[in-house]
Amino acid sequence: MYDPTVARLTYRALLGRRRALILGALPLLLIVLSVAVRALTGADDQTAADVLGGFALATMVPIIGVIAGTGAIGPEIDDGSVVYLLSKPLKRPTIILTKLIVAIAVTMVFSAVPTLIAGLILNGNGQQIAVAYTVAALVSSIAYSALFLLLGTVSRHAVVFGLVYALVWEALFGSLVPGARTLSVQQWSLAVAHKMAGGDLVTSEVGLPTATVLLVAVTVLATWYAGQKLRSLTLAGEE
Amino acid sequence: MAVEQPAYTATTPAGDQTRIHDIGYRGYDGPRLGRAYARRSLYSQSLRGAYGLGRSVKSKVLPMLLFAVMCVPAAIMVAVAVATKAHELPVSYTRYAIIMQAVISLYVASQAPQAVSRDLRFKTVPLYFSRPIETADYVRAKFAALASALFVLTGAPLLVMYAGALLSKMGFAHQTKEFAQGLVAVALLSLLFAGIGLVIAAFTPRRGFGIAAVIAVLTISYGAVSTLQAIADTQGNSGAVPWIGLFSPVTLIDGVQSAFLGGSSAFPGGTGPSGGEGAVYVLFVLGLTAACYGVLIRRYRKVGL
Numbered sequence: 001m002y003d004p005t006v007a008r009l010t011y012r013a014l015l016g017r018r019r020a021l022i023l024g025a026l027p028l029l030l031i032v033l034s035v036a037v038r039a040l041t042g043a044d045d046q047t048a049a050d051v052l053g054g055f056a057l058a059t060m061v062p063i064i065g066v067i068a069g070t071g072a073i074g075p076e077i078d079d080g081s082v083v084y085l086l087s088k089p090l091k092r093p094t095i096i097l098t099k100l101i102v103a104i105a106v107t108m109v110f111s112a113v114p115t116l117i118a119g120l121i122l123n124g125n126g127q128q129i130a131v132a133y134t135v136a137a138l139v140s141s142i143a144y145s146a147l148f149l150l151l152g153t154v155s156r157h158a159v160v161f162g163l164v165y166a167l168v169w170e171a172l173f174g175s176l177v178p179g180a181r182t183l184s185v186q187q188w189s190l191a192v193a194h195k196m197a198g199g200d201l202v203t204s205e206v207g208l209p210t211a212t213v214l215l216v217a218v219t220v221l222a223t224w225y226a227g228q229k230l231r232s233l234t235l236a237g238e239e
Numbered sequence: 240m241a242v243e244q245p246a247y248t249a250t251t252p253a254g255d256q257t258r259i260h261d262i263g264y265r266g267y268d269g270p271r272l273g274r275a276y277a278r279r280s281l282y283s284q285s286l287r288g289a290y291g292l293g294r295s296v297k298s299k300v301l302p303m304l305l306f307a308v309m310c311v312p313a314a315i316m317v318a319v320a321v322a323t324k325a326h327e328l329p330v331s332y333t334r335y336a337i338i339m340q341a342v343i344s345l346y347v348a349s350q351a352p353q354a355v356s357r358d359l360r361f362k363t364v365p366l367y368f369s370r371p372i373e374t375a376d377y378v379r380a381k382f383a384a385l386a387s388a389l390f391v392l393t394g395a396p397l398l399v400m401y402a403g404a405l406l407s408k409m410g411f412a413h414q415t416k417e418f419a420q421g422l423v424a425v426a427l428l429s430l431l432f433a434g435i436g437l438v439i440a441a442f443t444p445r446r447g448f449g450i451a452a453v454i455a456v457l458t459i460s461y462g463a464v465s466t467l468q469a470i471a472d473t474q475g476n477s478g479a480v481p482w483i484g485l486f487s488p489v490t491l492i493d494g495v496q497s498a499f500l501g502g503s504s505a506f507p508g509g510t511g512p513s514g515g516e517g518a519v520y521v522l523f524v525l526g527l528t529a530a531c532y533g534v535l536i537r538r539y540r541k542v543g544l
Contacts, residue, residue, distance in 0.1 A: 159447040
């Protein structure tokens with residue numbers, strides 16, 4: 001169910017040439033920000049939780065997830081070169097699963113690792129905050145990658161819809177309509193982080209059992225449907 | 240052929256002797272519309288394209304949807320203000336664009352790559368430059384088109400609010416003044432956002448990547464700056480707040496309008512930049528816009544060949 005050649009090609013599409021630099025700019029900004037915050041305020045648990053929750057988990061992880069998830073398949077479908085991949089004797093679900101694994105790996109490396117480093121810089125992992133948010137970033141990387149990979153196979157405007165979900169639904173609606181928070185990858189991963197940290201600094205709107213079930217369900221369903229979608233893919237021209 | 244050849248050369252005038260074939264096509268001797276016309280056409284086509292006019296239905300959906308999302312809250316506010324006979328709109332003209340910044344960013348992110356990336360990706364830019372337009376014309380037309388499209392997007396809800404305010408008989412002079420200030424602010428915002436969006440889109444021709452890069456620059460810089468501002472404010476370091484605000488486009492516009500255009504600031508603590516700092520803000524906005532224009536010119540100087 002995992003094909004090394006497809007994986008290699010996907011890695012190259014995601015990280016080749018200057019793209020790794022663009023992906024690396026966001027984590028770098030997070031680390032610079034946390035150094036600045038540490039210099040301004042000193043080690044403070046609440047501030048650390050604010051920066052990691054408000055900036056790392058709410059903004060950086062979804063955007064990297066969008067870039068990696070849709071970038072793993074979107075451009076290929078777009079310029080039509082996916083037909084060369086589909087004409088090989090590989091099962092379509094295998095292609096999706098391999099691309100998903102690559103997207104998850106890239107998202108994790110570019111979001112969870114910097115989150116851990118930023119957490120260590122901010123308060124030296126006081127009250128387990130750095131570890132808790134790193135776990136949240138890891139968990140949400142999986143769900144975001146699966147979700148946005150599906151979007152990449154469904155729509156030609158996958159990046160826009162992914163960003164609308166990440167920024168408008170989770171950030172804007174989430175703060176206005178309490179019900180929207182139950183349906184948010186960010187809150188599900190926060191539930192896991194809450195379990196890790198144990199304190200009151202990391203809180204979530206949903207309970208751990210609900211969050212786990214929803215996370216697994218979304219990931220599995222999205223991957224399965226993306227595989228189905230790729231089986232009946234029609235290529236279209238520009239626009 | 241060899242027999243007819245001498246007779247043919249005898250009848251044609253001396254100037255045409257260098258011709259290899261004359262297969263009888265008529266030359267064009269009508270008026271040449273020239274460079275200005277080509278530039279105007281490129282401008283109007285790009286502006287129409289930014290709202291999907293003259294393109295497929297599918298590409299109309301997103302810009303029109305975002306336009307509607309921009310205008311509907313303004314219409315609702317006007318309706319509420321009229322129904323409750325309020326003397327002031329619930330949100331001032333200058334605040335509106337700051338509140339709706341996510342929508343504006345999404346519009347820039349979706350339409351800036353639309354305007355420039357496709358020409359680069361399909362290598363059609365040299366075809367433009369085979370017409371009588373120059374690099375600067377192309378850049379100016381695209382820049383002006385995206386800025387105008389953004390001005391329409393951000394100005395339309397203000398117009399709705401202004402019309403509503405006048406209909407419910409709020410003070411005419413007061414409303415007109417605030418409306419004019421709001422228009423100046425969104426004009427600056429349109430220029431700045433269009434410049435930033437186009438520069439990023441011109442350097443990332445790959446589909447999807449440009450969109451993500453534009454949105455990342457616009458929202459992440461705002462997220463980072465407002466986080467730092469909030470922390471500086473709670474640490475009692477209020478003097479640093481305006482200086483941090485220089486580093487993101489949204490806070491730049493916010494600072495300019497709260498310093499000079501009578502807006503209230505969204506900065507933590509509600510203290511916008513003072514007069515002197517406001518001047519730095521204006522310089523920054525104008526400088527950034529000019530820098531974007533310069534970078535675009537540089538970028539297209541190489542691309543055209």
